[in-house]
Amino acid sequence: MKLRLALLSALAVAFCIAQAADQPKTASKSMSKPEIVKSETDWQKMLTPEQFQVTRMRGTERANGAAYEEFEKQGEGTYYCVCCGAELFTSKEKFHSGCGWPSFYDSSKAKGVLEKVDNSHGMRRIETVCKRCDAHLGHVFEGEGYKTPTDRRFCINGVALKFVPKGGDAPKLLEVSSAAVQQKKGEVAKEGGVEVKK
Numbered sequence: 719m720k721l722r723l724a725l726l727s728a729l730a731v732a733f734c735i736a737q738a739a740d741q742p743k744t745a746s747k748s749m750s751k752p753e754i755v756k757s758e759t760d761w762q763k764m765l766t767p768e769q770f771q772v773t774r775m776r777g778t779e780r781a782n783g784a785a786y787e788e789f790e791k792q793g794e795g796t797y798y799c800v801c802c803g804a805e806l807f808t809s810k811e812k813f814h815s816g817c818g819w820p821s822f823y824d825s826s827k828a829k830g831v832l833e834k835v836d837n838s839h840g841m842r843r844i845e846t847v848c849k850r851c852d853a854h855l856g857h858v859f860e861g862e863g864y865k866t867p868t869d870r871r872f873c874i875n876g877v878a879l880k881f882v883p884k885g886g887d888a889p890k891l892l893e894v895s896s897a898a899v900q901q902k903k904g905e906v907a908k909e910g911g912v913e914v915k916k
């Protein structure tokens with residue numbers, strides 16, 4: 719029995735290592751589902767066609783577009799998720815990368831940005847999404863040689879962000895839908911349960 723337990727633990731450890739190797743270093747350990755879950759139709763009602771295309775359909779806005787021009791002019795302030803109002807970045811981590819999309823070298827202390835491995839389009843990239851509502855924000859690249867404290871470039875679609883100048887009121891956080899609350903409760907109950915694999 720002890721041997722079997724030891725074997726199981728060894729397997730579990732090996733599995734965790736394999737999982738860890740597949741995850742970006744800074745990715746959240748929690749693979750929990752987003753708090754905000756809405757249908758595509760609901761999101762479509764709340765967002766402009768471009769915001770919907772980028773955040774919910776994982777699109778990319780045109781480089782050097784209108785949103786980027788605005789971003790370049792913005793001063794001190796905070797950037798929130800255009801879908802749910804979660805804090806994502808601040809102007810303190812903003813830098814000029816010359817890539818044509820809003821660039822930050824780090825996410826804000828709010829830790830609202832989740833990093834996920836993205837293997838689409840024949841590339842291995844790290845996608846950044848809003849932790850709260852799973853809105854696609856853009857990608858993060860590292861080791862490109864930028865003279866910033868992290869040498870990471872969060873390459874973000876401007877339309878995915880809502881900017882609030884310093885001193886302004888933060889947008890109202892989108893409330894968690896009751897269906898999502900129920901689902902979350904169900905998951906917690908399962909995780910906390912005593913179900914043991916044989």
Ligand SMILES: [Zn+2]
Pocket residue numbers: 799800801802803804848849850851852853
């Ligand atoms: Zn969000």
